[in-house]
Amino acid sequence: MKNKFGIDFDGVISDSRAVKQQIVQEKFGVKIPLDLTGYEAVMKNGFITNDQYQELAVLMYESEIVMETKPVTGAVETIGVLRQSFDITIITSRTQIGVGLAKRWCEINGLKDIGVVGTNRQEKTQALEGFEYFIDDSLKKLIPLIGLVPNLYLFSWPYNADEEVPAGIERVWSWKELGNKLEL
Numbered sequence: 001m002k003n004k005f006g007i008d009f010d011g012v013i014s015d016s017r018a019v020k021q022q023i024v025q026e027k028f029g030v031k032i033p034l035d036l037t038g039y040e041a042v043m044k045n046g047f048i049t050n051d052q053y054q055e056l057a058v059l060m061y062e063s064e065i066v067m068e069t070k071p072v073t074g075a076v077e078t079i080g081v082l083r084q085s086f087d088i089t090i091i092t093s094r095t096q097i098g099v100g101l102a103k104r105w106c107e108i109n110g111l112k113d114i115g116v117v118g119t120n121r122q123e124k125t126q127a128l129e130g131f132e133y134f135i136d137d138s139l140k141k142l143i144p145l146i147g148l149v150p151n152l153y154l155f156s157w158p159y160n161a162d163e164e165v166p167a168g169i170e171r172v173w174s175w176k177e178l179g180n181k182l183e184l
C-alpha cells in the first residue's frame with residue numbers, strides 16, 4: 001500500500017497571490033504587495049482587518065475568479081511524479097463550494113482524478129488521520145499536526161518567511177526542493 005500524502009491547495013498548488021491582491025484592491029482599496037498576501041503577513045502589516053480577510057476568503061475561494069489562479073511553479077509536474085509512489089489527497093480548509101471549484105481547477109490544470117477534501121475552515125487534524133506526509137503554506141495549520149503526521153513541510157513564501165518553524169516541521173521553498181528531499 002502506498003503512503004498517504006496530503007497537500008494543501010491554496011498557496012501550495014494554486015498560486016492565489018495575484019487574484020487575492022486584485023480583490024483586496026477592488027474591494028477594500030488597499031494595495032498589498034504580492035509577496036505579503038498570506039494571512040499572517042496581512043495581519044502583521046494590518047493591511048486589512050481579520051473580518052475583511054474572512055470576507056475576502058469567501059469572495060476569493062467561492063467564486064469563479066479563483067479559476068484564474070495559476071499553478072505554483074513545479075506543482076503539477078512534481079505531483080505527477082509523486083502520484084507514482086504516494087496516495088495523494090488535497091486537504092484544503094475551503095468549504096464545499098470551494099472544493100468543487102478546486103476539483104474543476106485540477107481537471108483543467110493537469111491534475112486529473114485527484115481527491116479533494118475540504119475541512120470547512122476548521123483544523124486539518126481529523127482529515128489527516130493516517131497520513132504520513134503533509135505540506136501546507138500556513139504554519140497555523142501545521143502546528144496542530146506535530147506528532148500526528150510524521151513528515152510535515154511548510155511551503156515557504158516571503159509572506160511566511162518570518163515565522164519561526166518549530167521542531168517537527170521542515171521548510172521547503174519550492175516543489176523542486178521537496179522533490180529532492182523525497183529523492184524522487
Ligand SMILES: [Mg+2]
Pocket residue numbers: 008009010011012136137138
Ligand atoms: Mg494554503
